[in-house]
Amino acid sequence: MTVPKQVRQRTGRWRLSSAAAVILAVQLGAFVRLAFVLGSSFPRNDGGMFYVMVQDLLRSRFALPVYTTYNSLQVPFS
Numbered sequence: 001m002t003v004p005k006q007v008r009q010r011t012g013r014w015r016l017s018s019a020a021a022v023i024l025a026v027q028l029g030a031f032v033r034l035a036f037v038l039g040s041s042f043p044r045n046d047g048g049m050f051y052v053m054v055q056d057l058l059r060s061r062f063a064l065p066v067y068t069t070y071n072s073l074q075v076p077f078s
Contacts, residue, residue: 053077 037044043051052070056077059065067074 049068049070053068056065056068065077068077
């Protein structure tokens with residue numbers, strides 16, 4: 001059974017437009033995400049907390065502090 005030429009052409013165009021839509025969506029998503037992350041000079045969310053905890057460890061010369069100074073709160077370190 002042979003598929004008519006018109007059907008094959010429409011299917012090929014559909015696949016091409018679908019691939020282009022996926023590529024565009026991924027690029028747009030990456031741009032939005034990277035603009036948010038790179039627009040900050042400090043790590044966001046948990047990354048920021050771990051960064052502050054490492055700084056607290058360095059200030060206490062690797063002795064475990066009782067609290068961390070994340071968000072200017074007294075969050076228990078352990």
